[in-house]
Amino acid sequence: xxGVTQTPKFRILKIGQSMTLQCTQDMNHxxxxxxxxxxxxxxxxxxxxxGAGITDKGEVPNGYNVSRSTTEDFPLxxxxxxxxxxxVYFCASSYPTAEAFFGQGTRLTVV
Amino acid sequence: xxxxxxxxxSLSVQEGRISILNCxxxxxxxxxxxxxxxxxAEGPTFLISISSIKDKNEDGRFTVFLNKSAKHLSLHIVPSxxxxxxxxxxxxxxRGNNRLAxxxxxxxxxxx
Numbered sequence: 001x002x003g004v005t006q007t008p009k010f011r012i013l014k015i016g017q018s019m020t021l022q023c024t025q026d027m028n029h030x031x032x033x034x035x036x037x038x039x040x041x042x043x044x045x046x047x048x049x050x051g052a053g054i055t056d057k058g059e060v061p062n063g064y065n066v067s068r069s070t071t072e073d074f075p076l077x078x079x080x081x082x083x084x085x086x087x088v089y090f091c092a093s094s095y096p097t098a099e100a101f102f103g104q105g106t107r108l109t110v111v
Numbered sequence: 112x113x114x115x116x117x118x119x120x121s122l123s124v125q126e127g128r129i130s131i132l133n134c135x136x137x138x139x140x141x142x143x144x145x146x147x148x149x150x151x152a153e154g155p156t157f158l159i160s161i162s163s164i165k166d167k168n169e170d171g172r173f174t175v176f177l178n179k180s181a182k183h184l185s186l187h188i189v190p191s192x193x194x195x196x197x198x199x200x201x202x203x204x205x206r207g208n209n210r211l212a213x214x215x216x217x218x219x220x221x222x223x
Contacts, residue, residue, distance in 0.1 A: 004154070031209050042115070042200060042213035043155070050209075058210065090154050094209055099145055102154030 002026050006091050006103035013081040013110045021076040021106050023091030029101075031094045032074040033058075034066065036087040037105075043090060049074055050096075081110045114138045115203050117214035125222050130188040132217045134201030137182065141203040145211070146175060146186050149198045158199070159186070191221045 007022045025032065030051045035043040035058075045058030049068040063085055065077040074093075078085060088107050092100040116135045124130045132146075142163035147155035161168040161175045161184065168175050174187045188195055201214040 033210070035213075040120075040215065042117075042215045043211075044213075045210055048210060092154075096209060097143070097207075098209075099157040099160055100209070100211065101157070102147075104154045105152070 004091055004093055004101050004103035006089075006106050008106060009104065010107045011109070013078075013108065015081060015083065015110060017081050018077070018079050019081070019108075021078070021089055021091070021108075023074045023076065023103060024072050025074075025091075025093040025101070026072065027093060027101065028071060029093035029095055030071070031096060031100075032068065033092045033094075033100060034064070034074070034076045035090045035092065036060065037090065038087050046076065046089075078108075083110050086110045113214075114141075114212045115201055115214040117201050117217050119217065120215070121218040121220070123220045123222060124191050126193060127190045130186075130191045130195065130219055130221070132186040132188075132199050132201070132219070134184050134186075134214055135182060136184075136203050136212075138203070138205065138212070139182070140205040141212075142206045143204045144175070144177060144184050145202045145204075146173075147200040147202060147213075148195075149200060149216070155200055188219075191219075193221050193223050195219060196221045 033048045034046040047066040091103045094100040145160040146158040149155045198216045202211040
């Protein structure tokens with residue numbers, strides 16, 4: 001069982017560059033999420049989706065965009081990368097009212 | 112505004128003894144609480160949860176206690192094992208809302 005798969009695992013971006021963090025899940029979960037974790041901090045919700053075609057902002061959405069064209073995939077787009085977006089990004093999925101399963105994370109550094 | 116708070120960022124405990132992790136929350140709408148365990152360079156892994164209709168939930172060596180009036184929950188690990196060395200996150204969500212609010216985490220080190 002693959003669960004939640006994130007790519008890439010590591011990435012270094014220059015200020016102003018763009019990239020897409022990929023996330024796919026094979027558990028047929030309706031709900032998917034993107035979190036970021038800064039050093040010494042808990043996870044903060046960036047965007048979430050309750051099903052294909054439906055997305056909504058979380059706690060820290062600025063500088064990011066998402067799309068959900070299929071149940072399996074939930075990519076996170078960074079436009080005009082900034083040093084403040086240096087973080088570890090986690091994608092997760094779940095059934096409604098159930099625990100979330102997380103991917104292994106993407107460590108992003110913006111220089 | 113931190114809705115889920117975990118104080119005492121790190122805890123060292125001898126193997127075989129009890130580890131107790133505490134978590135406080137401020138949002139009275141929270142009704143579902145979870146603990147996640149995280150190893151370095153891995154994603155968080157679900158450990159145990161509790162609904163607000165209960166005050167205790169047990170799963171093997173892990174027990175979570177909920178005190179709704181105090182808006183406080185705790186995780187007990189007994190006996191602690193070296194493989195329990197990890198960061199533990201407390202998380203909470205409100206009814207009908209799967210968005211989890213996380214605490215900052217507690218580093219647990221179990222000394223063999």
